[in-house]
Amino acid sequence: MSPEELALFPFLTETSEYVEELDFSLDSLMTSIAFESVRRRGFERVMQAFDGEVSKPSFGNDKEVLSELLSYPYARILVSCVNEPAFTRRYALAEATAVHSIMKKRIEKDPEFVLDIGKDFGVSAVQSEEHIRIYFSDYIRYSLSMKDLSWKLINRHLEHGYVTIQREEFARLLQEAVRKRIEGSLPIPEIPDEIRNACDAQVTELKAKYEEQRQNLGDADLGEVDFSMFPPCINKALSNVREGVNLAHSMRFAMVSFLLNVGMQTDDVVNAFNVSPDFSEEKTRYQVEHIANNQYKTPSCATMQTYGNCVGKDNMCAKIRHPLSYYSALKFLAAKRQAEEEKYGKDEEKTANENNNLENNEPG
Amino acid sequence: MDELTKRFLKAKFQAHYKNLNLQLPPSFTSREWGFISFDPMPDVIMKRHKYFGSFNEVSEYLIGMAPAHVYYSVAYYDMPGAPRMDQKGWKGADLIFDLDADHLPGAKMTYSDMLDHVKAESLKLADFLTDDFGFSEDNIELVFSGGRGYHFHVYDDKISQLDSAERREIVNYISGRDLDFKFFFKEVAMVGDTGSGSKEFMGKRGKIPTKWVLEGYENGWGKRIAGYVVDYLKTEAEKGKDNPKEMFKDLKENKIAGDATLKKLAGFASDESLLSEITDKGRLDFPVKDFKGIIEYIIQKTVAEFGVDAGASVDEPVTGDIKRLIRFPGSLHGGSGFEVQTLKFDQLPDYNPLTNSLAFDDKPTKVRIQRPFSFLLNGQEFSVVEGKEELPEYAAVYLMCRGVANYGY
Ligand code: SF4
Numbered sequence: 001m002s003p004e005e006l007a008l009f010p011f012l013t014e015t016s017e018y019v020e021e022l023d024f025s026l027d028s029l030m031t032s033i034a035f036e037s038v039r040r041r042g043f044e045r046v047m048q049a050f051d052g053e054v055s056k057p058s059f060g061n062d063k064e065v066l067s068e069l070l071s072y073p074y075a076r077i078l079v080s081c082v083n084e085p086a087f088t089r090r091y092a093l094a095e096a097t098a099v100h101s102i103m104k105k106r107i108e109k110d111p112e113f114v115l116d117i118g119k120d121f122g123v124s125a126v127q128s129e130e131h132i133r134i135y136f137s138d139y140i141r142y143s144l145s146m147k148d149l150s151w152k153l154i155n156r157h158l159e160h161g162y163v164t165i166q167r168e169e170f171a172r173l174l175q176e177a178v179r180k181r182i183e184g185s186l187p188i189p190e191i192p193d194e195i196r197n198a199c200d201a202q203v204t205e206l207k208a209k210y211e212e213q214r215q216n217l218g219d220a221d222l223g224e225v226d227f228s229m230f231p232p233c234i235n236k237a238l239s240n241v242r243e244g245v246n247l248a249h250s251m252r253f254a255m256v257s258f259l260l261n262v263g264m265q266t267d268d269v270v271n272a273f274n275v276s277p278d279f280s281e282e283k284t285r286y287q288v289e290h291i292a293n294n295q296y297k298t299p300s301c302a303t304m305q306t307y308g309n310c311v312g313k314d315n316m317c318a319k320i321r322h323p324l325s326y327y328s329a330l331k332f333l334a335a336k337r338q339a340e341e342e343k344y345g346k347d348e349e350k351t352a353n354e355n356n357n358l359e360n361n362e363p364g
Numbered sequence: 365m366d367e368l369t370k371r372f373l374k375a376k377f378q379a380h381y382k383n384l385n386l387q388l389p390p391s392f393t394s395r396e397w398g399f400i401s402f403d404p405m406p407d408v409i410m411k412r413h414k415y416f417g418s419f420n421e422v423s424e425y426l427i428g429m430a431p432a433h434v435y436y437s438v439a440y441y442d443m444p445g446a447p448r449m450d451q452k453g454w455k456g457a458d459l460i461f462d463l464d465a466d467h468l469p470g471a472k473m474t475y476s477d478m479l480d481h482v483k484a485e486s487l488k489l490a491d492f493l494t495d496d497f498g499f500s501e502d503n504i505e506l507v508f509s510g511g512r513g514y515h516f517h518v519y520d521d522k523i524s525q526l527d528s529a530e531r532r533e534i535v536n537y538i539s540g541r542d543l544d545f546k547f548f549f550k551e552v553a554m555v556g557d558t559g560s561g562s563k564e565f566m567g568k569r570g571k572i573p574t575k576w577v578l579e580g581y582e583n584g585w586g587k588r589i590a591g592y593v594v595d596y597l598k599t600e601a602e603k604g605k606d607n608p609k610e611m612f613k614d615l616k617e618n619k620i621a622g623d624a625t626l627k628k629l630a631g632f633a634s635d636e637s638l639l640s641e642i643t644d645k646g647r648l649d650f651p652v653k654d655f656k657g658i659i660e661y662i663i664q665k666t667v668a669e670f671g672v673d674a675g676a677s678v679d680e681p682v683t684g685d686i687k688r689l690i691r692f693p694g695s696l697h698g699g700s701g702f703e704v705q706t707l708k709f710d711q712l713p714d715y716n717p718l719t720n721s722l723a724f725d726d727k728p729t730k731v732r733i734q735r736p737f738s739f740l741l742n743g744q745e746f747s748v749v750e751g752k753e754e755l756p757e758y759a760a761v762y763l764m765c766r767g768v769a770n771y772g773y
Contacts, residue, residue: 124522137522149544153536154542282685
């Protein structure tokens with residue numbers, strides 16, 4: 001590949017070898033005036049993670065190519081210093097999305113070029129007329145995170161180990177490969193203090209922006225998981241698990257789907273079970289992922305009652321028909337109370353009217 | 365199991381391991397081994413985290429200890445002998461399928477019915493592995509488990525790195541879970557005299573002739589569906605010859621199609637040339653209304669017919685477990701005395717574990733029976749009650765392993 005192309009695909013083995021051969025010292029990258037533009041572009045890359053896609057430049061001269069090449073390792077240092085897993089994920093996604101845009105166009109004209117990129121990821125794939133045939137294990141590795149049923153292996157045409165896919169689907173799978181590679185390689189371990197100090201101002205700015213965005217999103221979403229607002233049935237189940245009492249299958253299911261629905265990550269849900277001596281991570285993970293992947297709905301209060309899982313009904317329960325509404329109702333009230341407190345000072349009073357409206361929050 | 369019985373079984377197992385032509389799995393020095401011994405029985409104590417550096421070490425251990433059960437890990441590790449899993453350093457794992465009647469639904473079956481059922485599932489699985497996944501038979505080891513089923517070990521560098529979730533996607537494929545008929549059954553516009561090859565023609569929609577096709581009918585699930593549709597229609601047509609009322613009974617009962625539709629479908633079903641269009645060209649338009657419902661129904665039945673009960677219920681993540689231990693082929697199963705035997709695929713259809721896996725001969729052997737017991741072995745029905753019995757050695761060993769008898773009198 002030409003240096004221009006390498007600059008567009010900075011995560012490739014070939015690119016990092018090329019950059020290594022250029023032999024610039026990390027020190028000068030961090031501090032030298034000559035690399036001011038590299039650092040500016042590196043910072044921009046990371047900032048663009050907030051928008052979801054890193055922009056890809058067109059190059060006027062060799063200096064710009066070089067800046068682009070070096071800005072990637074610099075951006076990685078910034079992300080590693082911010083060191084927020086959720087942010088690292090977003091950055092990796094933004095880099096991968098950008099590359100996907102390029103590959104999607106390129107693969108129509110020049111499939112071999114994109115197949116070559118796949119080789120860097122160990123992907124076995126060949127062209128077959130208008131399609132691409134990819135080895136099933138490579139296919140699974142990168143399609144598994146896609147939720148749409150059309151990506152499931154069973155809904156594909158599999159013949160002698162190869163899955164036939166569209167060209168643009170191959171580009172999409174590579175996006176996932178890129179995302180995984182970048183995410184998996186971050187944060188860079190043990191960054192020396194001199195380096196940290198050199199980019200401290202930019203890191204601080206990134207952290208602030210990240211924090212600000214997180215708060216805004218938090219309001220739109222269910223936000224952080226707040227255990228104190230769980231309904232009695234779920235609390236009971238959680239305390240049973242903590243005490244090592246086995247849950248009935250239906251209750252286990254209800255609890256897991258509830259936790260996933262209020263925004264807990266799979267790993268955290270699995271960990272919630274990691275208390276009993278016979279905890280099997282593999283088994284639990286399987287169950288949790290099964291529920292997560294199928295996006296099962298949490299059972300309603302009526303169903304919970306049928307299975308004898310509705311325990312400890314309280315006043316709030318009388319106003320809702322679904323355990324998730326219990327949670328969102330309390331969240332809503334808490335947010336409202338906080339807003340009012342900020343406006344009028346402390347006022348504990350809330351009207352019956354408000355509560356009644358909450359029933360509409362019930363999930364479908 | 366009394367002391368004398370333990371001693372007897374150990375001596376018998378020892379003799380087996382002395383004569384055994386030991387075949388070790390690939391990279392056996394990178395695997396963890398586990399053993400259950402007769403000595404502490406009825407307590408079951410697994411000695412794990414063993415590792416062997418050479419062929420002779422394995423052989424000497426088996427002969428010296430004569431364990432009741434022998435397992436090795438499907439995974440390879442940097443340090444297979446490390447005492448904790450997180451210290452071992454996972455390097456990869458074989459792909460394993462464990463088709464055991466224990467995991468399979470339909471609990472109330474006799475032992476030999478169960479074995480037959482699992483065999484049928486195994487044959488389906490063999491087909492998926494070689495046809496759909498393209499594994500060479502040389503890289504698959506098919507093993508009778510010594511208990512109620514069969515194990516498949518796939519040794520292939522290309523799959524050794526798959527993680528649990530990725531392996532479960534393979535299980536989903538072979539079990540037919542999540543198969544969605546809309547990805548197999550498509551309406552496409554006709555090309556040629558009667559159509560434009562597009563659903564739009566000169567700016568108009570709707571009037572363009574279309575046909576329904578089965579996508580991917582040439583291989584994988586598409587091929588299974590095509591074959592099943594044809595078989596189904598042929599079978600129903602046969603039924604109709606004897607008694608028209610019997611034809612499409614299930615479609616009627618499930619209210620999938622009405623009488624007028626079924627009449628037309630009957631005509632279709634007895635037209636050989638139309639049927640061959642399905643398997644040869646993937647054409648699937650029946651000359652009837654609401655045939656989408658019919659096809660969807662038949663596809664569901666295809667999944668029920670061809671999907672493998674892979675023991676993949678939510679609680680049995682067998683294939684997904686990338687660190688599990690599995691029985692060592694060639695060893696004896698201490699709960700039955702049967703040999704854990706490696707088979708060629710073409711041996712499977714005629715394989716009868718209750719005859720072929722017997723590791724001992726018919727020398728008369730004295731035992732004391734503890735409770736009444738009936739069983740079938742070596743083509744012979746046995747029925748014993750409490751008290752002294754003289755039985756062929758293979759049957760005596762079987763009863764002792766099952767805890768039904770003690771040695772000698
Ligand atoms: S009423 Fe609903 S939310 Fe309340 S305890 Fe029962 S099931 Fe849970």
